[in-house]
Amino acid sequence: xxxxxxxxxxxxxxxxxxxxxxxxxxxxxxxxxxxxxxxxxxxxxxxxxxxxxxxxxxxxxxxxxxxxxxxxxxxxxxxxxxxxxxxxxxxxxxxxxxxxxxxxxxxxxxxxxxxxxxxxxxxxxxxxxxxxxxxxxxxxxxxxxxxxxxxxxxxxxxxxxxxxxxxxxxxxxxxxxxxxxxxxxxxxxxxxxxxxxxxxxxxxxxxxxxxxxxxxxxxxxxxxxxxxxxxxxxxxxxxxxxxxxxxxxxxxxxxxxxxxxxxxxxxxxxxxxxxxxxxxxxxxxxxxxxxxxxxxxxxxxxxxxxxxxxxxxxxxxxxxxx
Numbered sequence: 001x002x003x004x005x006x007x008x009x010x011x012x013x014x015x016x017x018x019x020x021x022x023x024x025x026x027x028x029x030x031x032x033x034x035x036x037x038x039x040x041x042x043x044x045x046x047x048x049x050x051x052x053x054x055x056x057x058x059x060x061x062x063x064x065x066x067x068x069x070x071x072x073x074x075x076x077x078x079x080x081x082x083x084x085x086x087x088x089x090x091x092x093x094x095x096x097x098x099x100x101x102x103x104x105x106x107x108x109x110x111x112x113x114x115x116x117x118x119x120x121x122x123x124x125x126x127x128x129x130x131x132x133x134x135x136x137x138x139x140x141x142x143x144x145x146x147x148x149x150x151x152x153x154x155x156x157x158x159x160x161x162x163x164x165x166x167x168x169x170x171x172x173x174x175x176x177x178x179x180x181x182x183x184x185x186x187x188x189x190x191x192x193x194x195x196x197x198x199x200x201x202x203x204x205x206x207x208x209x210x211x212x213x214x215x216x217x218x219x220x221x222x223x224x225x226x227x228x229x230x231x232x233x234x235x236x237x238x239x240x241x242x243x244x245x246x247x248x249x250x251x252x253x254x255x256x257x258x259x260x261x262x263x264x265x266x267x268x269x270x271x272x273x274x275x276x277x278x279x280x281x282x283x284x285x286x287x288x289x290x291x292x293x294x295x296x297x298x299x300x301x302x303x304x305x306x307x308x309x310x311x312x313x314x315x316x317x318x319x320x321x322x
Contacts, residue, residue: 001273001311002028003304004070004286006225009296011041015058018042019065025304029070030062031109031223031286034099035092036076043072045095048102055102070284071223072100073109075169079150080124081116089113094157101162107222108158109167109196112176112185115146126173128242147175148188155192167196167222178205179212186220194222198288199272203229203263204241204255210275218280226307227288228263231255250292259291259299261306269310277312285311 005027010018022030034043048054062068074096076089093110100108114124117138127135127142158166168176168185176182179195186193195216199209213221231241236254243254250256260269273285285307289299 001277001282001313002068002070002284003307003311004029004031004284005300005304006031006038006073006286006288007033007042008038009287009289009300011039012296015042016061019061019067022067023065025301026308027067027304029068029284029286031071031073031284032069033073034096035074036089036096036110038073038075043099045092045099048099049095052102055099058103069103069105070286071107071109071167072096072103072105075109075111075171077111077113077124077174078154079113079115079146081121082123086113090154093154094161097158097161097163106162106164107167108163108165109169109223111171111174112147112151112168112181114174115142117141124173126175126177142175143184147185151185151189151193155189158192164192165194165222166192167194169196169198169201169225171198171201172205177201178207179215182216183220191219194220196223196225197221197276198225198227200225200227200229200257200263200288200290204231206241209272213272213275213279213281216279221276221279221281223283224276224281224285225288226260226285226303227290228258228260229255230258230263247292256292257290259289259294259306260287260303262291262293262302266306266310269306273310273312 005022007030032043033039034045074093076093078086078090078093080086097108114126117125127139130136168182170177170182176185182195202209202212232254239254241254245253287303289296291299
């Protein structure tokens with residue numbers, strides 16, 4: 001395993017400053033944002049595609065600071081019912097894939113996206129229940145008429161470009177939000193589709209990350225985000241987990257994103273890391289910092305220190321005791 005960081009938390013730093021900082025922290029790799037919601041603070045694909053020398057400059061900078069790229073991140077909604085928005089996300093995703101391959105990266109992190117409920121929709125419609133029956137009809141239309149056709153076409157393009165793995169973050173608000181929906185899309189599109197497992201989005205849905213990891217298995221796990229969630233027991237018991245209040249309303253929400261270790265203790269995270277190892281995942285553990293109670297610097301440094309004690313870096317030796 002290697003310790004990685006998702007770059008938006010360092011958006012206030014210039015690229016080389018960020019790389020030097022990560023090296024000082026003892027980080028092994030970087031998941032770099034290249035469009036979509038993560039932004040382009042450190043990697044604007046169009047600039048790199050128009051100037052190949054910049055690609056070599058980035059490679060040299062990474063080598064200088066003894067870092068690798070674990071993935072390129074371009075989370076968006078390319079099936080948004082507003083065609084202008086959908087096309088912008090799609091083109092950013094294609095450019096991100098192209099620059100990833102130039103940088104020697106074969107994995108791109110994304111969202112599945114979420115369409116509207118019909119051809120005339122203006123906004124996405126995330127269905128969360130099976131009744132009244134119109135909701136199931138919406139789901140059928142979303143998956144069969146929009147989601148699967150889009151990703152079949154885009155996966156074919158990704159293969160042409162040279163991308164081997166599209167890792168979907170299972171994120172509520174989008175059609176792929178849990179292991180079952182991830183495997184449904186993978187089954188329809190092919191094994192270029194896999195999971196970016198982020199426990200923070202599983203915890204609040206009531207999903208046990210260890211069980212999710214075992215269910216997905218080695219073959220379907222392509223990347224991992226280290227982010228935590230704190231469940232507020234009192235608020236959840238009153239209002240449940242489907243919470244639409246602003247993330248800034250931290251005292252009244254049912255749950256909050258937290259730095260690893262501040263939502264669940266080290267024992268829980270040791271189990272998660274051990275389960276990843278058990279199923280054969282040996283890739284990046286990428287810190288995503290979205291903790292409203294900590295500065296970017298403090299939250300990131302605490303996460304690095306926490307995970308360094310928990311990650312399993314070496315291959316196990318023979319079981320000499322058997």
